[in-house]
Amino acid sequence: MTELNSTDQNICNDMVTKIAKLARLRLTAQEATDYQENFTELINLFHELDDLDMTLSSTTNRLLTNAQDCRSDSPELTDMSQLSKASPHFNSETKYFDVPQFIEYDNE
């Protein structure tokens, strides 16, 4: 890991919106500013790991390499009515799903 330079910091500023898109979040302008400040602090914290000698340490989990390079990650649904048809339990008045009980319990 190399220390972030000023260019990286700028990328980080721009990246908050891009990351939010990836995370399927729509941030307000104020949120984007707040989170950008948190990001800068946290990235500096994460870089403390640079001091560790990792040469003899393996990872505990197998990583999928380049998994995200395989898809564009942009959902498409041209007819929104399809979503309603696929969600018969969605209640548009409450904006929540009504979940049906389908397991019967002995003590009821």
Next chain:
Amino acid sequence: MNKPLHNHTVQELSDLVQSKKVTPTELVNTFHERIEHYDQDINAFVHTNKEISLQQAKLAEEALASGNSSPLTGIPIGHKDIFCTHDMPTTCGSKVLKDFVATYDATVITKSREHGLITLGKLNMDEFAMGSTNQTSAWGAVQNPWNPEHCPGGSSGGSAAAVAARLAPCATGTDTGGSIRQPAAFTGITGIKPSYGRISRYGMIAFASSLDQAGPMTQTAYDAAMLLNAMCGQDPHDMTTSNVPCPDFTASISQPITGLKIGIPEEYFGSGLDAECEEKIQSAISALQKLGAEIVPIHLENLKYAIPTYYLLAPIECASNLARFDGVHYGYREDQTNNIQDMYELSRENSFGDEVKRRILVGTFASSGSYSDEYYKKALQAKNIIRNDYKKAFLDVDVILTPTTTSTAFNMTNNIMTPQQMYLSDIYTVSVNLAGLPGISFPVGFSQNGLPIGAQLIGKRFCEDTILRITHAYQQVTDWHTQYPDSFK
């Protein structure tokens, strides 16, 4: 009975119920009355249902009459609102799951009912278990029963506050980076995070799946042992549960601790630790020494890397786990949108709180594209280094004793901590989750302003019995665990 019913331990209540001096219905009435009277002061419960409690009390009485009871039959319990229940809402402290009722029970709930425990209700928590103060709950903050200006800790703050205020004799919690042990320390109760794999996570809403673990929160170590007997065990619904046999945790708890080696890591003391906390921990160390334990100075030199490691791995897993809350299958949907991308984004934006969004963003960043190698892979390697530190330490000692927290409970009326400052306060607890080890927090005294202080014992993997035994021995010669706030008497 020379003390009020609500101030009995689980062990004492069990004796009363088994000897038919008290009925489960009486216990349900006692604790529901207390919840009705006192919960408005601390906001520990998010949902109660006396009717369901009374139905379960009836079943408990039938089991007692037919001789099919367990030591926990008829004992009331509060469950953290992270465990799915088919007959009560499960919200995980989030607006995204407002009024959500699961179609099944979590294994912890099923086992609890099989052992005759009676559900009083669901307990408040930080949203999706992300927080150290209980301020992030969508249903309002929980107050510390010892002083309402202070938080009870988090994320199992509702569970801790309820047990501390004697609104429930015991509760369930979950611990991803200290969420059982830190609130236990802040409220003067006993809380144990078992080894990863001891208790099923089936039906426990996921935050960081490789670190999450359920556990009991009680007044005493003995009570925790009784609860663990009911909660532990391999579960075919959770492939991460271990097949290591579960002992009867109460069987060896009264054995002397003579000769046990307690490691004291230098890195946990000194700079950053509140002086009053250090003084009380040192007194506890002296008490254990008098009980026959051998004190051994040790080093856990990579402790300082636990925070960046944890705050990379946990958000990365959280970003993945919380991707399911997208308005498509269940939970909250923002439906007045023109396309599905808007629906996803607005549903999540309008239902997640700030801390959850912050962690999703950090996790998405650190696991995306080339950053995965730069951050995620490095954090996984660091996790292994921290685990090896513990392995090395446990060659020389049986358990490790540390402070649970750097200070007493945070004052929330003048709290201006940044997220990073808040994260740093988890320094003594997160490494235990990274290493998958069991850890228990127990009360060792009070600060001058009357707030509880906790100590933490860390055990070898699957050696919960040892840390319970030492805590129990300590609780036989001290009375910190018997104290509860005057305003709840």
